[in-house]
Amino acid sequence: MAPPSGLHQSAIPSDFEAGPFPPLVRSSTVPASLQTHRADPSHLAPEDAFAPFSPPRRSGLFDVGGGNGSGNEMQRQRRVRRSKEDGSRSRSNRRKRFQKLLWVKQSYPDNYTDQATFLENLQRNPRVQPYDFWPLVADSTVIVQHVCSVIIFIVCFVGIFQERVSPVSVVGWGSCATFLGWLLWDFWVEQETQGAAVDGGGPIRRERSVSCGRRGYREREREPPPPRRQDSSHLGLPTPHNASTASFSSTSNLPSAASSSTNLLQDHSQQRSFAAAGSYVTTGNGNSTSNLLIPGHAHSRSVSSVHSVASQTSAARAGSVVETEEEFRHRTTQPPQGRGRAFLRLEAIKSAVLIYFTLLGLSPILKSLTRSTSSDSIWAMSFWLLAINIFFFDYSGSWGPGIHKFPVGALSTNAALMASTVLASRLPSTGQVFSLTLFSIEVFGLFPVFRRVARLRSWRYHVILTVLLVMGAGGGVGMVLGEQRGWRSWKNGLLGIVVGCLISALAMGGCSWWLIGLQKYKNEIYGPWDPARPIIISRRHWDE
């Protein structure tokens, strides 16, 4: 039998005892009162480590002195006993205080758990920011907007499918709204440009983070339009529009091909520099239909022009992309702003017309695309695709590069376009197919861009848009669900609006409240075992 303290009796060199360790507040012999233990809620008490079932918890060790006198009594007895034990050995062999050190030979067994120091460095939820109710509700409007626009799309499809609504009116109103939105966009852009001109014409300084701030927006506007540059450098090529048309035709033709064109759309947002900015300009100025197409288009053009510039100047430049950008910007600042804008408008209208006719030509093919598939499969498939669209939509509202490693936005847009393609293939006539496809491009391709800009622009626009969307979705659902036609359907629509507003308000409030309520289950544990986060200052000196 080797008594535990006997193991550690070997003489400790006096050198070791003189460590500058702060004296511990309590030793184990002092009764640990529960109150002081719980004084600091951020520290776990040892009893917190127990699971309720396993391993069997032993009371009496940690609950000693839990308020009543018996605990103290037990403690006293324990001390008496201990002193008796020690008395059998030399007096100098008194128990030293427990130290949380490995190199000290301590007179405690290895499984001794010191109540004063055990888990003293544990922190719970040190970095939790509590949510506030109203900001949460405000943030949830983004999701509501998107869900509502998806619902509106579905309602339009159902209306066309049941032949309640004429497809021409749907696409006509949609296009009108898109055109208005584009005008508004253009107006805002104009304003921003003027504001930037007033701000001062210093050298254009590009921030690395093109996040959603106004400044980033303005810079984007200040950026001279790249297509100009492209046309001059690529005059010899066959019209790039042909290429874009081809890519678009495949978009509408096969759902899988849709990814290719929209991936371009996504790609350009990942391009950090001027190319992205240029394409955004195009996006803004582009007419409804052209928007989807142009960005990728502009992007590829600008990239190719970068390459040409780089190759031209490769002797002088060290191949650094930044420098190439610089070069490129200098060259493209030459065309005056007004001319560039007019050119962009023209470009956008041209693209819109192109898409219009391409879709018109493709509609007969689309109509018979899924004829051999049963309708049930199409409903299920489009449901899942729209669900993917909603869940993977990029709600972040920022335009920065490298926000997502995985291009969620592209997945979302692709899913929506595929859904609209398969849904459109259920429709009986070419005109209906054409209308629905065009409408889906407007709703899923362009409308999110407009919503985002509106949100950045002004909070009021955002709220108005949200309310309009909720009312539209609610009313649409009400009208579609009701069997009646004529004025009764309007009554249903009104009812739908009321119910829709109620539901959305309840959902927004309820979910926010729920999320806040769930915060009390948050239990992050931090302690000395977590990998430290190194703080490195001079990194930027040699990292760039």
Added chain:
Amino acid sequence: MAPAYNIAMVCDFFFPQPGGIESHIYQLSTKLIDRGHKVIIITHAYEGRTGVRYLTNGLKVYHVPFMVIYRSATFPAVLSFFPIFRNIVLRERIDIVHGHASLSSLCHEAILHARTMGLRTVYTDHSLFGFADAASILANKLLKFSLSDVDHVICVSHTCKENTVLRASLDPLMVSVIPNAVVAENFKPLSGPATSSISAGAGGQSFGHHHGPPPARQLGPHDTITIVVISRLFYNKGTDLLTAAIPRILENHPNTRFIIAGSGPKSIDLEQMIEQNVLQDRVEMLGPIRHEEVRDVMVRGHIYLHPSLTEAFGTVIVEAASCGLYVVCTQVGGIPEVLPSHMTVFAKPEEDDLVAATGKAIAALRANKVRTELFHEQVKNMYSWTNVALRTERVYNGISGAISEAEFYSYDAASAVAAASWTANRGRSGVQSFALIDRLKRYYGCGIWAGKLFCLVVIVDYLLFLFLELWYPRDKIDICPDWPRKKVKQQQQQQRKES
């Protein structure tokens, strides 16, 4: 006195693979054999190492054929290990199954099967885990599963104990802290202490100073101070901090140079830093070195810099101190517990603080305030594998009932009343009950869904055990002859009495 046990160490990681856990198992096993126990090691088959092998000292190694999936950890097929494990355990008449390392699935399976077979189990944790990321959550759940029904747990530092207690929801009293150790003979400083340590080995430690203290290594104000870094160059070893700190340290202190040994993904960063600051003549990168060469590299320096971001124990700083190096290390994980403050300068894991701490260490060395030549003897007294084996033996005694429960868990008479209800759960003398229903109770507490799943696994395991008993009865299994046991124990006890 205490009985001799038949112990099976189970771990995925063992020689020929190099590493800290591997050498821990080997050293502990040999020292336990020296104390008269019988130890076998069960690991998976390595390339060129299959079947049963004997190592020095009669240490028997079973290389079980298993599929290796990731970094020589085997595929966690929960039940497939049972037949061969049962066979080995019965052949070798094992009493105690001792698993190592939380990432070794072989270890966890062995603990589960051993409990089903009614054996005592001990688990040693060598590493720290966080609670935040998904991988850790999964790993912690599995650890909770296998540690729900274990007799005792050993951790290598107090921080590691806290971590394990939280991760697996253990009773802190069933977790012992037994540090790693170093073989001090392998980490001697260059000169002086070589002779004195031999004499200390022969004539007892108190006579180590018979020749007087070893001559102090005097450093002139212009002598070059060499800073040694030996670590795998990974993010969690703090290589980023090192890369940032080296140019500043070299700038502040003219007569210093670095020796960096080790390899890893971050070595490119280091090389870039060297080239950008034109430090080729002051920073020497040795690349990967073998464990035997560590000492030879260490003794070339004066300061050992250890910028790690997480560390359960940090054996390497003990080795460095044993080589007579002044240690500068980050204050993370279990590192602050390992060495006394006169051997170390602690820094926060920040670039500025690391530079400042290194500066402090250099200044202290230049002022000849630090008696690094004494470090070796001191470290030798602090950490030895014999001591580790002694303390592990106490754990074995405790779980197998050789030490009374009250003594093992340091009960007092007063709390015995409260403990009475608890003992009912534990069965006899501080040992958890093997009854299936009691085991299921423990597993059931693992979680709402996980608890039920774990119970299912345990029941299937038990059924498999019954099936194996029928299919391959115990009396059909040969008992293998034991390696002659050592009789060193009594000598050691006599020595203890004398001292």
